[in-house]
Amino acid sequence: MGKEKKILLALKSQEDFTEFIGFLERAKYPYTMATNGAKAMELALDELPSLVIVDCQLPLIEGSHLFRILRNNPYTSGVPFLFISNRPLYIKGFNVGVDIFVTRPFLWEELHEQIKRSFACSANARKMGDKEIQGKLSRVPLVDILQMLHMNKNEGELNLTKGDLYGAVYVKDGEIYNAVCGKVEREKALFRLLTWKDGVFEFRPLRLGLGRKVKARTNHLLMEAMRQLDELENSRDKFPSIDLRIGTNVDTNALPTGLKPVMYEVLKLVEYYPRVGDVIEHCSFTDYEVYSTIAKLLDRDILKELEIEADKIIDSTQTVTPAQAIKIKEKVISNWSEMMLADYGKVLILSSSPDLAKTLAHTLKFIPDFSLNSKSPIVSGGAESSRVIGEIGSIKLYGNMEVTLFSTPLAARMGPFLRAFSTNILGLIILWDSTDAQLLSRLKAGKDVILSKRRVPVVHINLGATEPESQVLDEYCKGLGVKKEENIYSLSSSDNKMAFEIFQRLLLDISGERFVTSRVHSL
Amino acid sequence: MAQAKNNAEKTDFSLTADSSKIGDARLYDSYFINEYGRLETLRSERYGSSFSVIVIHVESFYHGKKIPSRKGLLEFLKILVRTTNKVIRGCDITGILEDKRVILILPHTAYFDSLIAIRKLARALEFCTKTEPYATIIYSQATYPKDANGYGELVAVATRRIQERMDSLLERLDFRGKLFWEMAAALTGNELEEKDYSTFYIGADHDLPNSFIETLNTTILQEVVRNHRSRGILYMGIKKYSEDLPIISSLHSINKTNTKISIVGQGEDKKKQIGSATALLLSDNRLLNTYFTLFLNEDTAYGIFCNESWGDAHSCFHTSDPYIVEALIEKFQQDYSLQEML
Known part of the structure; x- marks a missing residue:
């Protein structure tokens, strides 16, 4: 029995490690070790432990904070904790019977008994708890469960898990109010969940406080879902592959009226996401509707296949590793007034010429997990796009944590604006394409204001057709007061791979894993 | 004799060690208050709550002419x-x-509640500033x-903020007795440029277009939505209220x-609900000439006034100084008899 239970040891001192390792080896429990809270969080998220033994005075993230973070995460909320401290402490959210608190010195035999009891309690909680129905999707298909909940007019949350994937369907008076599957929700999420043939489900009766996001009646919705899933399965050969790159042959700003809403959305999205898979992911319509629309538009030559040079395709599937993402999150937490509010940090963009921010945004759209803010006037390119401010896109790290790209104006006397909007700043990107003295002085003033609030990694990107000459570069460095640790890159607007590498390096600098000391003029 | 009196005055006035000279049973000396502060920190840490000083x-x-004597x-x-x-x-x-x-x-x-406490204190002690001895009192938190x-660090921050507040335009331009629109006129009428505030121009041939205000308001709303769990207050003066304004449709889409x-x-005096926001229609023509935005939350403060100066050109003042933004919000609420809230 002991062999199945992997224990995460998050302790401060080497002595504690020696003692606990001896104890765990005697009791035949496998274990992993972390010497600080951040590492412990990373390990817990990486592989779900059966128990976390944590020292309350853990470095980086304290034991009680680690407990709060993991308990609030649905993935780790069921993991019992064993706290070790020199004195009694109040731990918010402590679950008597499941969690254990011991003060030094302690008896190993007694500790072993308590751990066994904790395992039994948490297993019972998982077995019984407040769940009314639970089981495997391989035995009872989701559609049957939803019909049963509909017939019984149930209210509550149906949670579904399939490997690392998580989904939920919210039901009130038997009607489906909303569904969530990863980052998507509503009908699209529900239709995806209905394709799950294995995995587990559990229904928790509870009073729902949310508004209805799925408008169709449950019976009609389920029938439509089954029709679309059948069609999707039958037409899979006719639909384009998710890795196909596509572009538009028409001006999306001058589309005729009266088209289906899904067409407008698909055509607009293709401008930002050339990969079919990304369009499907970001479109609010169901997968079948999007696939069939793309196929129709390709047939009618409204969309075209794009040929991208092999060396410009980003082959990596993630921009930052989980460890770096955790470190960035720690930075964000330390900048905010309240830990639980911290779910995004900003990378500010100062650009010397109006359209540079837009060009950069479109170059970054190929980065994995990067989403362009299609509502931003900078991205959509309205009449005044050249002089606007705001969020142009964001990159998802993990959980709800995001790093957003925030463009700022380069007008004179913008100091108060920059100060007010750089509260949770993580990094600064300066875009330039000329060394006009007035522009340089404004860029310098903006940079100084931002860095006076907080010292963050800075990258300078020359967005031009050709690399700047060394004389121009020197002029720029002098004008901007470029420091040794600030990198300067030269980027062409079509070089997505290079943009990815620059962004990846900036995130690395932000995470503090590698603070750059050498200046790179071009990669 | 005079020497003896002076000595007595000096020895009498060691308030930090003996607060009983004030003669109030609820006033504690610095030793007790320090100990209490440390305990309060431990308590707040333990219960995950916040407290303010x-x-x-x-x-x-x-009015700043006399340094207080010890006896006085x-x-x-x-x-x-x-x-x-x-x-x-x-x-x-x-x-x-x-x-x-x-x-x-x-x-x-929490932060906002302590600001409300300061408002209450300032109002209660207003008589000391308007009658003898015409005291200048600075509050910080x-x-x-x-x-x-x-x-200790908390007290150091609050003490440092006394100086920040004294250096703020709020004290330097003596806005205490002024009305909201008087403050707005003083701020937009002067050429100012310092760390936390400056004047600039939009529209016509200036650096920024007229649409800057609209974009700015949309950006602030985006910040509010992203930061929806953080407590804050936002007033957006949009001249004439109209349902067709893009900002109104943005407000409709904001959740809790x-x-x-x-x-x-x-407009005609009335309140109207737009999603989770409130539209305040006020019958005051001064609103027709000025765009303003006042935004204060736990992490940031931003205030902007844009006065129509000539056709499409606007002269603007903006600030990230939380003292001015908070004072402007307070004056706005008082002058229009709105519910005082933060």
């Missing part, structure tokens, strides 16, 4: 402490920080754990947020 600093008498200060502090203790809650603690400074520890009080991790959003426009 407020420092009341007596800067001068007779002692008499004044007696009145100040008595009035303060009438205003504060039963759980709040008053103590002596330094000879010219009284400190209040407010348990379970700091909140645990937002501003500091320990009690902890920021109190109000759209202010000229």
Whole structure:
């Protein structure tokens, strides 16, 4: 029995490690070790432990904070904790019977008994708890469960898990109010969940406080879902592959009226996401509707296949590793007034010429997990796009944590604006394409204001057709007061791979894993 | 004889060690208040709650013309402490920080609540500033754990903010007795450029177009939505209220947020709900000439006024100074008899 239970040891001192390792080896429990809270969080998220033994005075993230973070995460909320401290402490959210608190010195035999009891309690909680129905999707298909909940007019949350994937369907008076599957929700999420043939489900009766996001009646919705899933399965050969790159042959700003809403959305999205898979992911319509629309538009030559040079395709599937993402999150937490509010940090963009921010945004759209803010006037390119401010896109790290790209104006006397909007700043990107003295002085003033609030990694990107000459570069460095640790890159607007590498390096600098000391003029 | 009297005065005035000279049973000396502050920090850490300190600093008498003498200060502090203790809650603690400074520890009080407490105190002590001895009183605050991790650090932050507040335009332009529109006129009418505030121009041939205001408001709303769990307050003056304005459609799409959003426009006096925001229609023609936005939350402050100066050109003032933004919000609420809230 002991062999199945992997224990995460998050302790401060080497002595504690020696003692606990001896104890765990005697009791035949496998274990992993972390010497600080951040590492412990990373390990817990990486592989779900059966128990976390944590020292309350853990470095980086304290034991009680680690407990709060993991308990609030649905993935780790069921993991019992064993706290070790020199004195009694109040731990918010402590679950008597499941969690254990011991003060030094302690008896190993007694500790072993308590751990066994904790395992039994948490297993019972998982077995019984407040769940009314639970089981495997391989035995009872989701559609049957939803019909049963509909017939019984149930209210509550149906949670579904399939490997690392998580989904939920919210039901009130038997009607489906909303569904969530990863980052998507509503009908699209529900239709995806209905394709799950294995995995587990559990229904928790509870009073729902949310508004209805799925408008169709449950019976009609389920029938439509089954029709679309059948069609999707039958037409899979006719639909384009998710890795196909596509572009538009028409001006999306001058589309005729009266088209289906899904067409407008698909055509607009293709401008930002050339990969079919990304369009499907970001479109609010169901997968079948999007696939069939793309196929129709390709047939009618409204969309075209794009040929991208092999060396410009980003082959990596993630921009930052989980460890770096955790470190960035720690930075964000330390900048905010309240830990639980911290779910995004900003990378500010100062650009010397109006359209540079837009060009950069479109170059970054190929980065994995990067989403362009299609509502931003900078991205959509309205009449005044050249002089606007705001969020142009964001990159998802993990959980709800995001790093957003925030463009700022380069007008004179913008100091108060920059100060007010750089509260949770993580990094600064300066875009330039000329060394006009007035522009340089404004860029310098903006940079100084931002860095006076907080010292963050800075990258300078020359967005031009050709690399700047060394004389121009020197002029720029002098004008901007470029420091040794600030990198300067030269980027062409079509070089997505290079943009990815620059962004990846900036995130690395932000995470503090590698603070750059050498200046790179071009990669 | 005079020498003896002076010595007596000096020895009599060691308030930090012996607060009993003030003669108020609820006033504690600096030793007790320090110990209490440390305990409050531990308590807040344990229960995951926040608490605030407020420092009341007596800067001068007779509108800054007279530095308080020890005896005069002692008499004044007696009145100040008595009035303060009438205003504060039963759980709040008053103590002596330094000879010219009284400190209040407010348990379970977050940033915005401490600002409200300062408003109450300032109102209760207003008579000392408008009648003899015409005192200049500066209030500052700091909140645990937002501003500091320990009690000593918290007091240091609050003390530092006394100077920040004295350096702020709020004190320098003596906005205390001014009305909202008087403050707005003073701010947009001067050429200002310092760390936290500056004037600039939009529209016509200036750096920024007229649409800057609209984009700015949309950006602030995006910040509010992203930061929906953070407490804050936002007033957006949009000249004439109209349902067709893009900002109104943006407001309709905002879900629940902890920021109190109000759209202010000229119209017949009435309140209207737009999603989670409130539209305040006020019958005041001054609203027709000025765009303004006042945004204050736990992490940031931003205020902007844009006065129509000539056709499409606007002269603007903007600031990231939380003292001015908070004062403008307070004056706006008072002048239009709105519910005082933060």
